[in-house]
Amino acid sequence: MPIKVPDFLPAKEILNNENIFVMDESTAFHQDIRPLRIAILNLMPTKETTETQLLRLIGNTPLQVEIVLLHPKTHTSKNTSHEHLESFYKTFDDIKDQYYDGLVITGAPVEHLSFEDVNYWEELKDIMDWSRRQVTSTFHICWASQAGLYHHYGVPKYDLDKKIFGVFPHTTEKQNVNLLRGFDEMFFVPQSRHTEVRREDIEQIGDLEILSESEDSGVYIVASKDGRQVFVSGHSEYDPLTLKYEYDRDKAKGMEVELPKNYFPGDNPEKLPYSTWRSHANLLFSNWLNYYVYQQTPYDLGAGI
Ligand SMILES: CC(=O)SCCNC(=O)CCNC(=O)[C@H](O)C(C)(C)COP(=O)(O)OP(=O)(O)OC[C@H]1O[C@@H](n2cnc3c(N)ncnc32)[C@H](O)[C@@H]1OP(=O)(O)O
Ligand SMILES: N[C@@H](CCO)C(=O)O
Numbered sequence: 001m002p003i004k005v006p007d008f009l010p011a012k013e014i015l016n017n018e019n020i021f022v023m024d025e026s027t028a029f030h031q032d033i034r035p036l037r038i039a040i041l042n043l044m045p046t047k048e049t050t051e052t053q054l055l056r057l058i059g060n061t062p063l064q065v066e067i068v069l070l071h072p073k074t075h076t077s078k079n080t081s082h083e084h085l086e087s088f089y090k091t092f093d094d095i096k097d098q099y100y101d102g103l104v105i106t107g108a109p110v111e112h113l114s115f116e117d118v119n120y121w122e123e124l125k126d127i128m129d130w131s132r133r134q135v136t137s138t139f140h141i142c143w144a145s146q147a148g149l150y151h152h153y154g155v156p157k158y159d160l161d162k163k164i165f166g167v168f169p170h171t172t173e174k175q176n177v178n179l180l181r182g183f184d185e186m187f188f189v190p191q192s193r194h195t196e197v198r199r200e201d202i203e204q205i206g207d208l209e210i211l212s213e214s215e216d217s218g219v220y221i222v223a224s225k226d227g228r229q230v231f232v233s234g235h236s237e238y239d240p241l242t243l244k245y246e247y248d249r250d251k252a253k254g255m256e257v258e259l260p261k262n263y264f265p266g267d268n269p270e271k272l273p274y275s276t277w278r279s280h281a282n283l284l285f286s287n288w289l290n291y292y293v294y295q296q297t298p299y300d301l302g303a304g305i
Contacts, residue, residue: 019176021291032299035064036101036289039135041127042071042089043108043120043144045079050106051088053237057285058104063294068095070127072120092127096134099301102293103135107142107235111157111195115150125151136297136305137228139288142193145231149197149222152229153205157195164191165243166261167276170214170234177211178291179223179230182283188262188276189234190243191217197233216261221284227292236281240274 007024015022038058044050051069058065071077073091105127110118118124128151131138140148149155167188172180196218202208212221222231235242243260247269250257265271298305 019178019181021178021181034299035066036294036297037066037068037099037301038102038104038289038293039068039070039095039100041092041103041105041124041144042069043106043124045077045109047071047077047080048084049239049242050237053239053242054104054106057237057281058289060282061286061289063289065289068100070095072123074123075120092123092130096126096130098134099305100135101137101297101301102289103131103138105138105140105144105148107144109143111143111146111193115147118147128152132228134305135228136301137230137288137292139285140229140231141237142233142235145222145233146195146197148229149202149208149231153202153208155197155201155205157197160194160196162258163194164196164217165246165258166191166216167243167263168214168216168234168261170212170217170220172212173210177209177223178227179221179284179287180211181287181291183212183280187280189214189217189220189236189280190238190260190277191234192238192243192246192260193233197222227296230288230292232284236277236284238277241272244269244273 007026012022012024040051040054042050055067058067069089070092071085071089073093077085115121124147128148146157150157167190169186170189171186172183174180199210199213199219202210202219202222207224208222209225210219210222213219218233220233223229243263247257247260259267259269263273265273
């Protein structure tokens, strides 16, 4: 939430220079308040887990938020029951005439496929095109960040020799960026991917900025300069045990899988890991909701985007 101060208070400039959000009285007076409308396009097979993880972060705000959960209608879900989808989910067709303040598109375990071989790719392209017209800001996670960078900007994804798997130190790349407000200079984020996007490809696109990266796991946060699209390669939303679940799952399948890095105490998979990224996750989502959604979105949604 911004600090509200009199219009000409000298502290205002000092705080502004420190990237502290200060709102002058005249702006505050003209702000109308209504609940934010956020859609979550859930592409994960483990939909209930992901819903919980995202709602935990999106709920950590003084703002009222109305959520609509979406699943792709062109994909028949194996791992989520029809009843669950019927009860709690809508499809793009149900909402495409509406406007939203924010959209979150989750990761998906389809990295081994080319984008065009993902069975809901055409539908996803329509949703991403719609988001440019009818959503104030869209937050893309992991595979969705690769899909969004490819669809909107032609940035390719590359296979990695070895899965990036673990909890890695990340740093910020830019000063005075609203999405990074309050971030530590170094912070931890879970990464779990077989593919990557590359700095040199993103640097070719004038509309994009790399905001955060990691020496170990590469590009982390990319955003369009107008803040309407945010692409995040890691899984800050993961629970403390999610990487353990993925590790145990792949071992049980007989796959060769390395221990997730910087995760199990003493690298001993018998010991329970603890999270080192939760405060970062909360800050990332609350900064996005506040600065990229709430402060930008028009009161009369349909009239202004
Ligand atoms: C890079 C990232 O974004 S990371 C995020 C992805 N990570 C995760 O999803 C972690 C959780 N997932 C899992 O643990 C596993 O996918 C499981 C255990 C749920 C299922 O694994 P498996 O039995 O090996 O595969 P299964 O044949 O059920 O298909 C898995 C999923 O792949 C996706 N998928 C596979 N092929 C396609 C395709 N051609 N088009 C679209 N989606 C596909 C689907 O989402 C499918 O699950 P769903 O039908 O329930 O949506
Ligand atoms: N996080 C994913 C990577 C595969 O897309 C998993 O291991 O399930």
